[in-house]
Amino acid sequence: MEKELSGNKSYLRIIFIISLVIPLVVAFLIFFPAKLGAGSWVKVLPAVHAIINSLTVVTLIAALVSIKKGNIVAHRSFMFASLVLGVLFLVSYILYHSNVQSVKFGDMNHDGVVDEIELTKAGTSRVVYLVVLASHILLSILVVPFVLFAFYYALSNQIVRHRKIVKYAYPVWMYVSVTGVIVYFLIKPYYF
Template sequence: MELRARDRVPELTGLLTVVALALVFGAVLGVIPRAALPVAPEWFLAAIPHINAVVSVLAIVVILAGWRAIRQGQVTRHRNAMLAALVLFATFLVLYLYRVSLEGPTDFPGPTAVEQFVYFPILGIHILLAIVCIPLLFYVLLLALTRSTGEIPTTNHPRVGRVAATLWLVSFALGTVVYLLLYVLY
């Protein structure tokens, strides 16, 4: 199995990306029937944006720690941090998609000018980066899982990983700004 996956990283990346994005767009566009989902208590649904804000800030810290670890040659620490960041990302995404599937997207409560010239551009860039990150994250993850530690520096993992981590950080940071605009400032 490992040898076949090892030889098919781009194909597996494409397959996982299509499945992940189908789930994301299915939830956001309301394709997933609400009746198919268990309904959590209202207090939990209301807490999801706040939980996700904490998850986002934690993810930023963990990604930066992973980046620092690999720069210091601490491969195990880097791997653990990046796997933790991936778990945080998955947690964020599951909670966000669950809430959106049940309640739809949150309307911006602030002034129209702020919505049009601040909120929507930030939200758009955040969403675009999050979508772009998905195949990059799958790619570097699959490279890491199908190669020995000694082989990874000779693959695209370091180069693509730097791009993925940078975009991931910016996406999480902008997501935090979106949260602040929706739930703190307005």
């Protein structure tokens, strides 16, 4: 399987396509929610997202500790768990945003508009939230191809390439997971 993966350019095309499609679908659903009628239960999904992100942080740390100890089997298991959590997060995130309008930080009365009074009450915490959110979103888009290439290189036994890309992908993935939890707790008071 390793030789099959290392010589197959179709895997690289798939990584590029996935890396383009994911942010386009998410952006479309945020700007044009489909309102698929999944019911009010989807309103619990932001808390589920925070749990998934927290578990991802744990599995990423466990993967790092495992590889530092030379336990490749455990490292692979934790990294696959991280990838599965990422896929679960993405599916849940798409489900949420295809049914619920995005919540705005500072929108105390839940009318979808942050007026002057609400802006004043939110104060600088809104700026902090927006900066953290912007970095979280931008890096979550950028990290997808790096993570997919890291998995591809590991599975195709291109370990030198795997190590090179992981130097960048791992800390960004960790940052995205941690800030995902932070973003949730910052905006949580504005959920209804």
